Amino acid sequence: MNLxxxxxxxxxxxxxxxxxxxxxxxxxxxxxxxxLDAGRRxxxxxxxxxxxxxxxxxxxxxxxxxxxxxDSRINATLEGIEALIRQSDPVNNVKSYWTLPNGLxxxxxxxxxxxxxxxxxxxxxxxxxxxxxxxxxxxxVLLRGSSSALESNxxxxxxxxxxxxxGGGVPNAVALADSGRREEIxxxxxxxxxxxxxxxxxxxxxxxxxxxxxxxxxxxxxxxNCHIYADASADIGKALDIIExxxxxxxxxxxxxxxxxxxxxxxxxxxxLLAERFAGRVELRCDPRSKQxxxxxxxxxxxxxxxxxxxxxxxxxxxxxxxxxxxxxxxIGHIRRYGTGHSEAILTGDIGSAETFGRMVDAACVYTxxxxxxxxxxxxxxxxELGISTQKFHARGPMGVxxxxxxxxxxxxxxxxxx
Amino acid sequence: MNLxxxxxxxxxxxxxxxxxxxxxxxxxxxxxxxxLDAGRRxxxxxxxxxxxxxxxxxxxxxxxxxxxxxDSRINATLEGIEALIRQSDPVNNVKSYWTLPNGLxxxxxxxxxxxxxxxxxxxxxxxxxxxxxxxxxxxxVLLRGSSSALESNxxxxxxxxxxxxxGGGVPNAVALADSGRREEIxxxxxxxxxxxxxxxxxxxxxxxxxxxxxxxxxxxxxxxNCHIYADASADIGKALDIIExxxxxxxxxxxxxxxxxxxxxxxxxxxxLLAERFAGRVELRCDPRSKQxxxxxxxxxxxxxxxxxxxxxxxxxxxxxxxxxxxxxxxIGHIRRYGTGHSEAILTGDIGSAETFGRMVDAACVYTxxxxxxxxxxxxxxxxELGISTQKFHARGPMGVxxxxxxxxxxxxxxxxxx
Numbered sequence: 001m002n003l004x005x006x007x008x009x010x011x012x013x014x015x016x017x018x019x020x021x022x023x024x025x026x027x028x029x030x031x032x033x034x035x036l037d038a039g040r041r042x043x044x045x046x047x048x049x050x051x052x053x054x055x056x057x058x059x060x061x062x063x064x065x066x067x068x069x070x071d072s073r074i075n076a077t078l079e080g081i082e083a084l085i086r087q088s089d090p091v092n093n094v095k096s097y098w099t100l101p102n103g104l105x106x107x108x109x110x111x112x113x114x115x116x117x118x119x120x121x122x123x124x125x126x127x128x129x130x131x132x133x134x135x136x137x138x139x140x141v142l143l144r145g146s147s148s149a150l151e152s153n154x155x156x157x158x159x160x161x162x163x164x165x166x167g168g169g170v171p172n173a174v175a176l177a178d179s180g181r182r183e184e185i186x187x188x189x190x191x192x193x194x195x196x197x198x199x200x201x202x203x204x205x206x207x208x209x210x211x212x213x214x215x216x217x218x219x220x221x222x223x224x225n226c227h228i229y230a231d232a233s234a235d236i237g238k239a240l241d242i243i244e245x246x247x248x249x250x251x252x253x254x255x256x257x258x259x260x261x262x263x264x265x266x267x268x269x270x271x272x273l274l275a276e277r278f279a280g281r282v283e284l285r286c287d288p289r290s291k292q293x294x295x296x297x298x299x300x301x302x303x304x305x306x307x308x309x310x311x312x313x314x315x316x317x318x319x320x321x322x323x324x325x326x327x328x329x330x331x332i333g334h335i336r337r338y339g340t341g342h343s344e345a346i347l348t349g350d351i352g353s354a355e356t357f358g359r360m361v362d363a364a365c366v367y368t369x370x371x372x373x374x375x376x377x378x379x380x381x382x383x384x385e386l387g388i389s390t391q392k393f394h395a396r397g398p399m400g401v402x403x404x405x406x407x408x409x410x411x412x413x414x415x416x417x418x419x
Numbered sequence: 420m421n422l423x424x425x426x427x428x429x430x431x432x433x434x435x436x437x438x439x440x441x442x443x444x445x446x447x448x449x450x451x452x453x454x455l456d457a458g459r460r461x462x463x464x465x466x467x468x469x470x471x472x473x474x475x476x477x478x479x480x481x482x483x484x485x486x487x488x489x490d491s492r493i494n495a496t497l498e499g500i501e502a503l504i505r506q507s508d509p510v511n512n513v514k515s516y517w518t519l520p521n522g523l524x525x526x527x528x529x530x531x532x533x534x535x536x537x538x539x540x541x542x543x544x545x546x547x548x549x550x551x552x553x554x555x556x557x558x559x560v561l562l563r564g565s566s567s568a569l570e571s572n573x574x575x576x577x578x579x580x581x582x583x584x585x586g587g588g589v590p591n592a593v594a595l596a597d598s599g600r601r602e603e604i605x606x607x608x609x610x611x612x613x614x615x616x617x618x619x620x621x622x623x624x625x626x627x628x629x630x631x632x633x634x635x636x637x638x639x640x641x642x643x644n645c646h647i648y649a650d651a652s653a654d655i656g657k658a659l660d661i662i663e664x665x666x667x668x669x670x671x672x673x674x675x676x677x678x679x680x681x682x683x684x685x686x687x688x689x690x691x692l693l694a695e696r697f698a699g700r701v702e703l704r705c706d707p708r709s710k711q712x713x714x715x716x717x718x719x720x721x722x723x724x725x726x727x728x729x730x731x732x733x734x735x736x737x738x739x740x741x742x743x744x745x746x747x748x749x750x751i752g753h754i755r756r757y758g759t760g761h762s763e764a765i766l767t768g769d770i771g772s773a774e775t776f777g778r779m780v781d782a783a784c785v786y787t788x789x790x791x792x793x794x795x796x797x798x799x800x801x802x803x804e805l806g807i808s809t810q811k812f813h814a815r816g817p818m819g820v821x822x823x824x825x826x827x828x829x830x831x832x833x834x835x836x837x838x
Contacts, residue, residue: 015755019779092778100800104789111781113811192630196811211611215630217637217812238834245836336434358829359511360438362530370523370832379837380828381519392532392615392825393636394813406811409799410777413789415657417664418798 003187006142006175007194010115013172014140018112022089024168029085029132031167032160033078036128039159040074046155047124054148062252067122067149077125081132083383090401091138105412110405112138114196117177117188118386119144119210121202124152129384131160131174137404142195144177144188154178189214197394197404201387219395219403221387224254224342225314226372229331229357231348232265238369239347240273243320245371246345247282252316254388255343255365255375259311259321261331267324268293274322275301282318285310289324311338328353332360339363341390343372364390364397422606425561425594426613429534432591433559437531441508443587448504448551450586451579452497455547458578459493465574466543473567481671486541486568496544500551502802509820510557524831529824531557533615536596536607537805538563538629540621543571548803550579550593556823561614563596563607573597608633616813616823620806638814638822640806643673643761644733645791648750648776650767651684657788658766659692662739664790665764666701671735673807674762674784674794678730678740680750686743687712693741694720701737704729708743730757747772751779758782760809762791783809783816 017025036043047069054067090110097107116139118130127143134141145153153176161171177184188198192215199219200210207222228246230239246257262270271286271293278284280300284291287306297303310321311334325331335344345367346357354368365375375398377385382400389395395403436444455462466488473486509529516526535558537549546562553560564572572595580590596603607617611634618638619629626641647665649658665676681689690705690712697703699719703710706725716722729740730753744750754763764786765776773787784794794817796804801819808814814822 018781098800100793100798104793106799111811114781211634217810235834241836242834249837354831362437362533363827365828365830368829368831370830370835371837373837374519374523374830374835375828379519380525381517391636392530396825397828406815408782409784409794409816410787411784411789411793412773412787415654415661416789416793417660418668418790418792 002179003177003184003191006177007115007191009172010140010142010175011194013170013174014112014115014138017135017140017170017173018138020138020170025089025136025138026085028164028167028169029081029135031169032132032163033081035159035163035166036074036078036156039155040071043074043152043155043159044069044071046151049151050124050149059148063122067124069124069152073125077128080129080384084132084136084401087136087383087401090136090405095407102416103414104416107410108407109410111408113404113406115140115142115194116404117142117144117191117195117198117216119185119188119198119200119202119206120146121206122146122149124149124156126201127153127156128160130386131157133384133386133401134404135169135173137401139404140173142175142177142188144185147180150178150180185209186213189216192216199386217394219387219389219399220391222254222390223314223340224256224388224390225259225312225338225340226255226257226343226345227259227261227335227339228257228345228347228372229261229325229328229335230263230266230270231328231346231350231353232263233349233353234263234266234347235349236266236270236273239270240277242345242347242369242371243274244277246373247320248318249371249373251318253373254314255372256316257320257345257372258313258315259323259338261323261325261334262290263331264289264324264326271322272296275303278320282320284320284322286322287324290322314340328356332357335361335363341392342388343367343375345370345372364388421598422596422603422610423613425596426534426610428591429559429561429594430613432589432593433531433534433557436554436559436589436592437557439557439589444508444555444557445504447583447586447588448500448554450588451551451582452500454578454582454585455493455497455575458574459490462493462571462574462578463488463490465570468570469543469568478567482541486543488543488571492544496547499548499803503551503555503820506555506802506820509555509824514826521835522833523835526829527826528829530827532823532825534559534561534613535823536561536563536610536614536617536635538604538607538617538619538621538625539565540625541565541568543568543575545620546572546575547579549805550576552803552805552820553823554588554592556820558823559592561594561596561607563604566599569597569599604628605632608635611635618806636813638806638808638818639810641673641761641809642733642759643675643807643809644678644731644757644759645674645676645762645764646678646680646754646758647676647764647766647791648680648744648747648754649682649685649689650747650765650769650772651682652768652772653682653685653766654768655685655689655692658689659696661764661766661788661790662693663696665792666739667737668790668792670737672792673733674791675735676739676764676791677732677734678742678757680742680744680753681709682750683708683743683745690741691715694722697739701739703739703741705741706743709741733759747775751776754780754782760811761807762786762794764789764791783807
C-alpha cells in the first residue's frame, strides 16, 4: 500500500493532537490563519494555474467558479476559522455521569473520533474548512481533493502545515493525498485500522463508489429530494415566499425544494399566484389537479405534465414538480416514498398538522413555516461544516465539529471487583 | 431477494411503532412478559429439542450451557424487560435547542434509528433481550440467531409477537430470519434502504464476514485484548484482588484481562503474591523481569516465557501474560500497540497517573482502581445490552437502548426565508 506511510504519520499526529488542550489547539489554528493570510499571493497564483488549466480542458463556467479563489473567498474561510476558535472544545466534555450502587463512578466523555478521510470535489476552500474542523475536534485528517484543484490544495496544505509548525501545533495531523491516481481513493476506503471514517462530499457516483467499496465506516452526504407541503391552513403569502426562496435562491443546492405538495383545499388559490411568480423563471411539472388550477397560465410559464419519474428526481435546476394531495397523511406518505431524508417542510397554521408532520416525517431536518434552504452548518451556527449527513448513523444533518467526536467511558473506583 | 417481503414488513412495522408513545410501547412490552411467562412450557420444550439435537451433534458442554434455557434464565430475561419498562423513553427527547438570530427555533430530537439486524450465536435469551431493547427504542429488529437455537427462537418470537398483538403493540416490528441458510446473512448485509444497522454478536469469523461484506452500516462488537497496568503507587492488596477478579471471574468474557503490565518498582513485591494466588489456577506467561521476580515459584504454578504473540492474544482462558514496564508512558504505548480499544485499567494511588492514563488511553472503557469485568450494559445500569461496541463510530462501549437511536432537527419558523 503506497499510502501506508501517510496513514502512519497521520495516526501518530492524531495521537499527539489528542493530548493537546483547547488553548494549544486554538493557538495553532490562529497561527494557521496568519500563515494562510501571509501566503495569499502563492495561494492565488497556484489557484490561477488550476483555473487556467481547467479552462484549457473546457471546464464549465459554473465549475470554474467553484474552483476559483479570490481575496474575499479567502477572507470568508479565515473568518470561518476565527468562528471555530471561538467555539468551545468539542472534546473532553462530560456528556453524562452516574454512580453505581457499588460506588463506581462512570463518566461519559467526548473524545476525538480519530483520523478522518474526506474525499471532495473542486472547491479548494473545503480544504481549509475541513482541516480546521478536524483539528478543533482533535482529529487527524486526510484530504483527498479533486485533481483539478491540486495546485491550490498543495499550496493551502503547505501553508496550513507551516502555520501549525510555528504555532506549536501538530503538522502531521493533516495530509493531502495528492498523487492524482484514482486508486488512491480505493486505498483510503480499505484502510481499516488507520482511517476511522471516510466522508465523501460530491456527486452520486462518488458516493456510490465509496459506499460500495469502503471497509471503513462511511458518513454519507448526499442527495436531497426535498419537499414542501402546503397544508390547507397555510398562509398563502408566506407560502409563496418560502416556496420561491426554497426553489430559486440556489437551485443547485441539496436543500433546494424539488417537489411541492399542495392540499386540494388551497390548490386553486395558490397555483395561479405561483404560476405568475415562476413564469419565465421556473418550469412547473404538475399533476392534473394543480395544472388545471392555474386556469389561465401566463404566456412565459413553462408548464408540463408531471411524470412518475419527476417525483424521484433531484432536479438541482429551475424545475419544480407539483402534486395535489387530499390530506396531511397523503403528503407524509409521498415524502416517505420519495424523500431522501434530507430536508422536508410543512407550511401550516394548524398546530396539530405541524406536530404530526414533525413527528412522522423521517428526515434530518423537518421544518415548519420556513425555507428548506436553512439546512446548512453555517446557518445552524456550527461555523464551517463537514457536509450534510443523509444517514441516521453516527451523524445526521449539518455536521460541525461534533460529528468528528466519539465518547469513552471513564470509570473510577476504589478497588471494586465484580461479584 | 428472498428476504424482501420480511424487510418490507419490518419497515412498515417500524413506521407504525415510531408513532407510538411510551405508554403504548411499555404496555406492549408488559404484554410480551405475560406471553413469555405463559409460554414457558412450550419454550422449554422447544429448547429441550435444540439441546438434545446439539448434544447428538457433539456440541461442547460449555456451548450447550449457553444454549440452554431454564426457569431461572427465563425469569432473569423477564426481569430485564421489567427494568427496561421502568426506563424513560429514549426517543422524542430534546438533546439541545437554540434560536437563530432570524428567530428560527431549532431542536435536536432523539428518534429511532430504524430497523436493526442482529446476527448472533447460540444463546436464545439474546433473542428476547435484543427484541425488547429495539422495541423500547422504537426500532424494528430482524433477529438472525444460530441454527442450533432455531426451535427455541421460533417459539420465543412467536410468543413475543402474540404478546405484542394482545398488548396493542406492533407485531411486525420484529422478525426472525429462520431459513437456516447461510446466504440469508449475505442478503441482510446488502439490504441498503431496508436495514439501518447490522450488529454482529459473535466470534471473530462472524465479525470479519460482516465487516467485509456489509453495504449497510455495521456496529462491531468484538475482541477485548484488555490490560491492567499496576502503577508504582498501586495498593498491592487491592491490585491482587482486582487482577484475580478480572482474570478468573469469567475468563471467557471479552472484558477479562489478558495482559498485566507492572511498573518495575513493584514487580518484586507483586509477582510472588500473584504466583501464590494463581498457582494451579492460572498459567502465567512472563517477560524475563517478572518471571525472575517470582523467585521461588509454587510447585503448582504453570510458568512460561512470554512470546511476542502473547501480547496480541485474547486468550479467553485461564492464561495471563505479564510484562514489566519502566514507566506509565511505556504502559500506555504497549496498550496503544496491542489493545483492541475495549477495556483498560490502571491501578494507582497517584492522581496524575490516573489522569494521564484516562486521557491518553483510547478505549471504550478506561478504569482507575477497578476490575475490567464491569464493562457490561447490565453492570452500567443500561438494563439488557445489545453488545459492547469496540468501534468509535455511532456507539462505543456497552450499548443499551440509546445505541438504537439517531436524531432529527426540528426547525420552527414564522415564514423565514434565506437571504
